[in-house]
Amino acid sequence: MDITTRTQSDVTFVAVAGNLDSKTSSEAQQILDGIVRNGGRKIVIDFTALDYISSAGLRVLLGTAKRLRGGGGALHLFGLSGTVMEVFEISGFSSILAVFATEAEALKGL
Amino acid sequence: MQAGFRITIGVHRGEVARVNAAFAEFAAAHALPASIRRSMLVVLDELLHNTISYGFEGREGGEVSIEVELHPDRLSVTLTDDGKPFNPLGLPAPDTTLSVEQRPIGGLGIHLVRQMMDEVSYHRRTDHNVVTLAKLLPDGMTDGS
Numbered sequence: 001m002d003i004t005t006r007t008q009s010d011v012t013f014v015a016v017a018g019n020l021d022s023k024t025s026s027e028a029q030q031i032l033d034g035i036v037r038n039g040g041r042k043i044v045i046d047f048t049a050l051d052y053i054s055s056a057g058l059r060v061l062l063g064t065a066k067r068l069r070g071g072g073g074a075l076h077l078f079g080l081s082g083t084v085m086e087v088f089e090i091s092g093f094s095s096i097l098a099v100f101a102t103e104a105e106a107l108k109g110l
Numbered sequence: 111m112q113a114g115f116r117i118t119i120g121v122h123r124g125e126v127a128r129v130n131a132a133f134a135e136f137a138a139a140h141a142l143p144a145s146i147r148r149s150m151l152v153v154l155d156e157l158l159h160n161t162i163s164y165g166f167e168g169r170e171g172g173e174v175s176i177e178v179e180l181h182p183d184r185l186s187v188t189l190t191d192d193g194k195p196f197n198p199l200g201l202p203a204p205d206t207t208l209s210v211e212q213r214p215i216g217g218l219g220i221h222l223v224r225q226m227m228d229e230v231s232y233h234r235r236t237d238h239n240v241v242t243l244a245k246l247l248p249d250g251m252t253d254g255s
Contacts, residue, residue, distance in 0.1 A: 021155040022155050022159035
């Protein structure tokens with residue numbers, strides 16, 4: 001798994017490549033926790049290069065979304081395809097998390 | 111059976127990566143469709159993580175074996191461990207309609223396993239848990255050579 005982050009005004013962009021599973025999700029958790037700890041309240045995650053995600057990865061996203069919502073922020077996702085989208089649909093996460101088709105749409109309403 | 115492999119791992123989390131690597135190599139060698147490769151990797155992550163985290167609590171040692179078989183019409187994987195009796199199919203399905211605020215953390219893994227595989231079965235056999243998974247292959251897939 002590779003994670004790249006950049007910030008643009010008050011939005012933090014996080015691109016995740018590879019897979020988010022029981023092994024890699026703790027690293028993703030640390031990075032997202034670090035963003036929130038440093039005051040990041042608006043996070044956009046790019047899953048275009050994500051091969052697959054398991055429930056361990058979903059747990060990290062859910063935990064981060066709850067923390068951000070509790071602090072008046074938001075987590076927006078985009079670029080889900082194939083197995084990632086399938087996992088989101090089966091788990092119901094496509095309707096409980098804010099999922100968008102493109103980065104431009106993910107930025108709207110943040 | 112046309113092709114397959116078997117791998118046995120110890121009970122610690124780092125071992126899942128070995129299974130992933132072996133399976134990814136097998137999938138590439140036999141030109142498995144990407145969607146089937148990915149679904150199986152998700153399901154293996156769920157089941158192996160469960161077994162390694164909870165199946166051997168309170169004891170040392172133990173092992174888990176993973177047997178992969180590629181048939182003309184299906185990919186099947188059998189997971190066998192000598193841990194505590196655990197039937198993943200015995201868990202209730204989670205409520206996937208709850209909101210972010212209401213949703214408990216976790217509880218989804220087995221739901222993904224059931225939904226992403228075409229067949230899942232569990233047997234407790236001579237002090238071992240045996241979980242068998244199958245994913246049907248699309249018509250016209252090559253002979254796996």
